[in-house]
Amino acid sequence: MCGRYTLVKTEDQIEKRFKVKGGTKKVRPLYNAAPSQFLPVVSSQDPSSLSYYRWGLVPYWSQDDFSGKFSTINARTETVDEKATFKRAFLSQPCLVIADGYYEWKKEGGQKIPYRIVNSNQSLFAMAGIWDQWESHTGEALFSFSILTVPASKNLTTLHERMPVILPASAETSWLDNQLTVNKRKELCSIFDGSEMEFYTVSKKVGNVQYDSPELIQHVSHGIQGSLF
Secondary structure, eight states: OOSOEEEOSOHHHHHHHHTOBOOSSOOOOEEEEOTTSEEEEEETTEEEEEEEEEESOOOTTOSSOOTTOOTTSEEETTTGGGOTTTHHHHHHOEEEEEESEEEEEEEETTEEEEEEEEETTOOOEEEEEEEEEEEOTTOOEEEEEEEEEEEOOGGGTTTOSEEEOEEOGGGHHHHTOTTOOHHHHHHHHTSOOOTTEEEEEOOGGGGSTTOOSGGGGSOOOOSSSOOOO
């Protein structure tokens, strides 16, 4: 799964990498991006600009805005087209969730150890997302998203059985095509093999959403083996 991630590259780096313009907000470093926050995505609705959607998809038909509920932050690729919550979004409302790392926790020696997973070259990448638009009873629109997940690649199974769908750069434009068939979209979810991902242990402070500072992405030893750095 994916319950926290990072985006610490500059706005200029993000705009250059994804060929987009900055959105209505100034991009700030995200050392602990968490559910319910409004985070930068590239949406099929406006693929030339950054948009800010809330993490935790709220389907258009919902009676409320899912405040405080985190069950829709991820969607399993295997069943996403079968679930009422995600089906419409998966078929026609894709987005790229921009990141440069994500966190996972592993139980070791009685401890719950946090790891940060990154590309070996520390570069930006896009996680496959889907979005929806919900309206309140007053007509206020809420845009939200979910990150798709797949079984973890071989080199990451020691951390968790699942991982976010990371799209190769060559597949990002295709992912944003809202006319793709279900089979083609699922095919794009299976291209990335994860072999270039590395991980290292970080501070347990990352478990608290109140912390969002550079120290969270620094290597911290917990007296265990596991870092690939």
